[in-house]
Amino acid sequence: MALLNFRRPATAEAARPVSQGAAAPLAAFPGGFSIEVMPRTAAKVDDFRAILPAGTRVYIAHIEGTPIEEMVATAARLAQDGFRVMPHFPARLIEDRAMLGDWIARYQGEADVREALVLAGGVTEPRGAFESSMALLETGAFDAAGFTRLHVAGHPEGNRDIDPDGGEAAVMEALSWKQAFSDRTDARMAIATQFAFEADPIIAWAERLQNAGIGLPIHIGVAGPAKLQTLIKFAIACGVGPSLRVLQRRAMDVTKLVTPFTPTDLVAALAARKAADPAFAIDTVHLFPLGGIGASADWAAEQGGGAPAAKEAAQ
Numbered sequence: 001m002a003l004l005n006f007r008r009p010a011t012a013e014a015a016r017p018v019s020q021g022a023a024a025p026l027a028a029f030p031g032g033f034s035i036e037v038m039p040r041t042a043a044k045v046d047d048f049r050a051i052l053p054a055g056t057r058v059y060i061a062h063i064e065g066t067p068i069e070e071m072v073a074t075a076a077r078l079a080q081d082g083f084r085v086m087p088h089f090p091a092r093l094i095e096d097r098a099m100l101g102d103w104i105a106r107y108q109g110e111a112d113v114r115e116a117l118v119l120a121g122g123v124t125e126p127r128g129a130f131e132s133s134m135a136l137l138e139t140g141a142f143d144a145a146g147f148t149r150l151h152v153a154g155h156p157e158g159n160r161d162i163d164p165d166g167g168e169a170a171v172m173e174a175l176s177w178k179q180a181f182s183d184r185t186d187a188r189m190a191i192a193t194q195f196a197f198e199a200d201p202i203i204a205w206a207e208r209l210q211n212a213g214i215g216l217p218i219h220i221g222v223a224g225p226a227k228l229q230t231l232i233k234f235a236i237a238c239g240v241g242p243s244l245r246v247l248q249r250r251a252m253d254v255t256k257l258v259t260p261f262t263p264t265d266l267v268a269a270l271a272a273r274k275a276a277d278p279a280f281a282i283d284t285v286h287l288f289p290l291g292g293i294g295a296s297a298d299w300a301a302e303q304g305g306g307a308p309a310a311k312e313a314a315q
Contacts, residue, residue: 024303024304025264025267025268025270025271025303025304026267026271026285026300026303026304026305027271027304028270028271028272028274028275029271029274029282029283029284029285030283030284031217031219031283031284032053032056032284032285032305032306033056033284033285033286033287033300033305034056034057034058034059034086034192034219034284034285034286034287035052035056035057035058035059035224035286035287035289035293035296035297035300036058036059036060036061036286036287036288036289037058037059037060037061037074037289037293038060038061038063038066039060039066039070039071039073039074041289041293042060042074042077042078042293043074044293045293045294047081048078048081048083048309049081049082049308049309050308050309051293051294051297051298051308052083052297052308052309053301053305053306053307053308053309054082054083054309055082055083055084056083056084057083057084057085057086057115058078058083058084058085058086059086059087059088059117059192059286060074060075060078060085060086060087060088061088062087062088062089062090062093062121063122064090064093064121064122064123068102068103068106071087071107072106072107072110072111073110075087075107075110075111075113076110076111078111079111079112079113081309082309084115085111085113085115086113086115086116086117086149086151087107087113087116087117088116088117088119088121089103089116089117089118089119089136090119090120090121090122090123091118091119091120091121091126091130091131091132091133091135091136092120092121092123092125092126092127092130092131093121093123093127094127094128094129094130094136095127095128095129096128096129097129097139097141099128100130100136100139100141101141104141104142104145105145108145114146114147114148114149115147115148115149115150115151116142116147116149116150116151117151117152117153117192118133118136118137118142118150118151118152119133119152119153120132120133120153120161124161132174133152133153133174133178134174134177134178134181137150137178137181142187143185143186143187147187148188149187149188149189149190150187150188150189151189151190151191151192151219152175152178152189152190152191152192152216153191153192153193153194154175154191154192154193154194154218155168155171155193155194156193156194156196156201156202156205156206156220157194157196157201157205158171159171159194162174172208172209172212172214175191175209175212175214175216176212176213176214178191178216179213179214179215179216182216189216190216190217190218190219190283190284191209191216191217191218191219192219192221192286193218193219193220193221193286194221195221195222195223195288196221196266197223197231197263197266198266199266199269199270199273202220202270202282203270203273206218206280206281206282209281210281215281216281217281217282217283217284218281218282218283218284219282219283219284219285219286220270220282220284220285220286221286221288222263222266222267222285222286222287222288223261223263223287223288223290224263224287224288224289224290224291224292224295224296224299224300225260225261225262225263225291225295225296225299226260226261226290226291226292226295227260227261227291228260228261230290230291231261231290231291260291260295262299263299264299264303267285267303270282270285287300
């Protein structure tokens with residue numbers, strides 16, 4: 001997931017809006033960008049149409065303890081405003097097929113949801129029958145309900161919850177299973193990844209997938225603009241791997257501690273790789289708005305992500 005050497009920390013210059021004559025990194029990706037919200041963070045946004053382009057895919061993260069009613073209400077609000085809604089279905093939080101069916105029925109009945117990110121979930125012990133995303137997919141419930149897109153999780157720097165030894169054998173085996181599932185069903189699938197901060201490991205990971213026969217499009221996770229301290233906290237909590245060194249090097253320069261870190265250099269490096277090889281598997285940039293939804297949306301617009309829906313409608 002390098003043609004460009006991503007060793008230079010982001011600078012104030014890199015955070016400025018892209019000029020008309022400069023390349024717009026997000027424009028290199030045919031899928032544009034998506035963004036992730038939670039019900040409590042979405043509630044702080046008065047009007048998503050004022051900050052996001054029409055039709056943007058918005059993932060809704062289902063964190064343990066969040067009532068399904070809040071998830072569905074957020075999905076309904078976003079769908080009504082014209083956005084593509086993709087809620088998380090965390091397997092380990094779903095007790096049985098009846099609960100899975102109830103969630104699907106609620107999302108479809110109130111928000112006409114037809115897309116899902118199917119993942120294991122951020123808890124160690126499953127609440128019931130489902131331990132993995134594969135177990136959810138095998139139920140056939142999404143296909144029966146007419147879901148058109150099913151995304152699964154990817155980890156460019158590994159996942160010690162799945163591979164405790166720090167390798168990637170189990171992760172690769174799971175992705176191979178999901179590739180086979182995609183091949184034998186009508187599901188349109190993609191891999192939505194955890195965020196990372198350095199281009200070289202991402203590019204190497206994407207190439208390993210391709211060499212292993214895993215051709216699912218990659219929606220690469222990127223942390224939106226945020227304070228350095230915030231990013232380091234989330235990176236450690238989420239198990240980000242060696243690319244954390246990018247933040248650690250920046251933290252050694254006290255003059256940059258008060259300047260938000262942006263993903264501009266990272267996305268520019270990946271865009272250069274995509275421009276050199278259009279078949280490169282990364283199709284979309286997926287933003288984790290760790291510094292706020294508005295800040296990530298503004299950054300995306302500056303980097304070629306498109307004008308907000310409300311602005312387009314007013315023209």
